[in-house]
Amino acid sequence: MKIALPDLAAMERFGRAIADRLRPDDVVALTGGLGAGKTTLARAIIAGLGHEGEVPSPSFAIVEVYDPPLSGAPGVRLPLVHADFYRLKDPSEADEIGLDDYRYGAALLAEWPDHAGGFAHEPGCLSITLEVADEGRIAIVEPGTDWRDRVSF
Ligand SMILES: Nc1ncnc2c1ncn2[C@@H]1O[C@H](COP(=O)(O)OP(=O)(O)O)[C@@H](O)[C@H]1O
Ligand SMILES: [Mg+2]
Structure with a gap:
Protein backbone atom coordinates (compact mmCIF):
# COMPACT_ATOMS: atom_id res chain seq x y z
CA MET A 1 0.00 0.00 0.00
CA LYS A 2 1.42 3.40 -1.03
CA ILE A 3 0.34 6.67 0.56
CA ALA A 4 1.29 10.08 -0.83
CA LEU A 5 2.43 12.57 1.84
CA PRO A 6 3.01 15.73 -0.21
CA ASP A 7 3.55 18.06 2.75
CA LEU A 8 3.78 18.30 6.54
CA ALA A 9 -0.01 18.60 6.88
CA ALA A 10 -0.42 15.23 5.14
CA MET A 11 2.23 13.77 7.46
CA GLU A 12 0.29 15.14 10.45
CA ARG A 13 -2.97 13.55 9.26
CA PHE A 14 -1.29 10.21 8.59
CA GLY A 15 0.28 10.23 12.06
CA ARG A 16 -3.05 10.95 13.70
CA ALA A 17 -4.75 8.15 11.73
CA ILE A 18 -2.11 5.71 12.98
CA ALA A 19 -2.47 7.03 16.54
CA ASP A 20 -6.23 6.44 16.45
CA ARG A 21 -5.63 2.78 15.58
CA LEU A 22 -2.62 2.07 17.80
CA ARG A 23 -2.77 -0.56 20.58
CA PRO A 24 -0.35 -1.71 23.28
CA ASP A 25 2.25 -4.23 22.02
CA ASP A 26 2.11 -2.79 18.48
CA VAL A 27 5.24 -1.66 16.67
CA VAL A 28 5.34 1.09 14.08
CA ALA A 29 8.63 0.38 12.26
CA LEU A 30 9.83 3.53 10.48
CA PRO A 58 15.61 9.92 20.59
CA SER A 59 18.66 9.78 18.31
CA PHE A 60 21.03 10.45 21.26
CA ALA A 61 19.15 8.82 24.17
CA ILE A 62 18.01 5.94 21.88
CA VAL A 63 14.76 5.56 23.88
CA GLU A 64 12.15 8.10 25.02
CA VAL A 65 9.24 6.89 27.14
CA TYR A 66 5.72 8.41 27.30
CA ASP A 67 3.37 7.24 30.04
CA PRO A 68 -0.31 8.10 30.39
CA PRO A 69 -0.99 10.54 33.25
CA LEU A 70 -2.55 9.08 36.39
CA SER A 71 -5.50 11.49 36.45
CA GLY A 72 -7.25 13.55 33.83
CA ALA A 73 -4.14 15.56 32.94
CA PRO A 74 -3.26 15.88 29.26
CA GLY A 75 -0.99 13.12 27.98
CA VAL A 76 -0.73 9.98 25.86
CA ARG A 77 -3.67 7.56 25.98
CA LEU A 78 -1.42 4.47 26.09
CA PRO A 79 2.15 3.74 27.21
CA LEU A 80 4.54 4.51 24.40
CA VAL A 81 8.22 4.02 23.63
CA HIS A 82 9.88 6.07 20.88
CA ALA A 83 13.25 4.59 19.92
CA ASP A 84 15.93 5.47 17.37
CA PHE A 85 18.18 2.44 16.91
CA TYR A 86 20.55 4.18 14.48
CA ARG A 87 23.49 4.06 16.91
CA LEU A 88 23.19 0.35 17.73
CA LYS A 89 26.15 -1.51 16.26
CA ASP A 90 24.54 -4.94 16.64
CA PRO A 91 20.92 -6.06 17.22
CA SER A 92 22.04 -7.75 20.48
CA GLU A 93 22.48 -4.22 21.91
CA ALA A 94 18.68 -3.86 21.86
CA ASP A 95 18.59 -6.53 24.59
CA GLU A 96 21.40 -4.81 26.48
CA ILE A 97 19.48 -1.52 26.70
CA GLY A 98 16.49 -3.46 28.05
CA LEU A 99 14.15 -3.03 25.09
CA ASP A 100 11.87 -5.86 26.24
CA ASP A 101 11.34 -4.13 29.60
CA TYR A 102 10.60 -0.80 27.90
CA ARG A 103 8.15 -2.51 25.56
CA TYR A 104 6.15 -4.34 28.25
CA GLY A 105 2.53 -3.19 27.87
CA ALA A 106 3.56 -0.34 25.57
CA ALA A 107 3.43 0.46 21.87
CA LEU A 108 6.79 1.00 20.16
CA LEU A 109 7.68 3.58 17.52
CA ALA A 110 10.97 2.39 16.05
CA GLU A 111 13.30 4.40 13.81
CA TRP A 112 16.02 2.32 12.08
CA PRO A 113 14.22 -0.93 13.11
CA ASP A 114 16.68 -3.11 11.15
CA HIS A 115 19.47 -1.99 13.51
CA ALA A 116 17.52 -3.69 16.32
CA GLY A 117 16.98 -6.89 14.32
CA GLY A 118 13.66 -5.85 12.74
CA PHE A 119 10.07 -6.29 13.90
CA ALA A 120 8.23 -7.24 10.69
CA HIS A 121 7.76 -10.83 11.91
CA GLU A 122 5.50 -9.56 14.72
CA PRO A 123 1.76 -9.60 13.87
CA GLY A 124 1.42 -6.19 15.55
CA CYS A 125 4.06 -4.56 13.36
CA LEU A 126 3.06 -1.81 10.95
CA SER A 127 6.06 -1.42 8.64
CA ILE A 128 6.37 1.99 7.01
CA THR A 129 9.11 2.91 4.55
CA LEU A 130 9.40 6.62 3.79
CA GLU A 131 10.85 7.85 0.52
CA VAL A 132 11.47 11.38 -0.72
CA ALA A 133 9.19 12.29 -3.64
CA ASP A 134 9.52 15.78 -5.11
CA GLU A 135 8.95 18.21 -2.21
CA GLY A 136 7.12 15.62 -0.11
CA ARG A 137 7.27 11.95 0.81
CA ILE A 138 5.71 8.60 -0.10
CA ALA A 139 4.93 5.97 2.55
CA ILE A 140 5.05 2.29 1.61
CA VAL A 141 2.94 0.54 4.24
CA GLU A 142 3.11 -3.18 5.03
CA PRO A 143 0.71 -4.20 7.81
CA GLY A 144 1.27 -7.23 10.04
CA THR A 145 -1.69 -9.60 10.41
CA ASP A 146 -2.98 -7.76 13.53
CA TRP A 147 -3.25 -4.59 11.40
CA ARG A 148 -5.20 -6.07 8.49
CA ASP A 149 -8.55 -4.79 9.78
CA ARG A 150 -7.11 -1.40 10.79
CA VAL A 151 -5.37 -0.06 7.69
CA SER A 152 -7.98 2.03 5.93
CA PHE A 153 -5.78 5.14 5.96
N1 LIG B 1 5.74 14.77 4.10
C1 LIG B 1 6.71 15.72 4.15
N2 LIG B 1 6.75 16.70 3.24
C2 LIG B 1 7.74 17.62 3.26
N3 LIG B 1 8.75 17.67 4.17
C3 LIG B 1 8.77 16.72 5.12
C4 LIG B 1 7.75 15.70 5.16
N4 LIG B 1 8.05 14.89 6.20
C5 LIG B 1 9.15 15.37 6.78
N5 LIG B 1 9.62 16.48 6.14
C6 LIG B 1 10.81 17.24 6.50
O1 LIG B 1 11.96 16.42 6.36
C7 LIG B 1 12.96 16.81 7.28
C8 LIG B 1 13.60 15.64 7.94
O2 LIG B 1 12.62 14.95 8.71
P1 LIG B 1 12.96 13.99 9.93
O3 LIG B 1 11.64 13.54 10.43
O4 LIG B 1 13.89 14.63 10.88
O5 LIG B 1 13.73 12.79 9.21
P2 LIG B 1 14.38 11.46 9.80
O6 LIG B 1 13.90 11.28 11.21
O7 LIG B 1 13.88 10.37 8.89
O8 LIG B 1 15.87 11.62 9.69
C9 LIG B 1 12.31 17.80 8.24
O9 LIG B 1 12.78 19.09 7.94
C10 LIG B 1 10.83 17.67 7.95
O10 LIG B 1 10.16 18.90 8.13
MG1 LIG C 1 15.01 10.83 13.05
Missing part, protein backbone atom coordinates in the same frame (compact mmCIF):
# COMPACT_ATOMS: atom_id res chain seq x y z
CA THR A 31 12.40 2.87 7.76
CA GLY A 32 14.07 5.41 5.48
CA GLY A 33 17.33 7.33 5.15
CA LEU A 34 18.39 10.40 7.10
CA GLY A 35 15.83 13.12 6.49
CA ALA A 36 13.17 10.74 5.15
CA GLY A 37 10.68 11.94 7.77
CA LYS A 38 10.77 9.17 10.39
CA THR A 39 10.91 11.50 13.40
CA THR A 40 8.34 13.83 11.83
CA LEU A 41 5.86 10.94 11.52
CA ALA A 42 6.68 9.65 15.02
CA ARG A 43 5.99 13.15 16.42
CA ALA A 44 2.63 13.25 14.63
CA ILE A 45 1.70 9.86 16.10
CA ILE A 46 2.76 10.93 19.61
CA ALA A 47 0.73 14.15 19.31
CA GLY A 48 -2.22 12.12 17.98
CA LEU A 49 -2.05 9.94 21.09
CA GLY A 50 -2.60 13.05 23.19
CA HIS A 51 0.89 14.23 24.12
CA GLU A 52 1.18 18.00 24.37
CA GLY A 53 4.51 19.78 24.10
CA GLU A 54 7.98 18.83 22.96
CA VAL A 55 8.93 15.45 21.50
CA PRO A 56 12.73 15.17 21.66
CA SER A 57 14.37 13.13 18.92
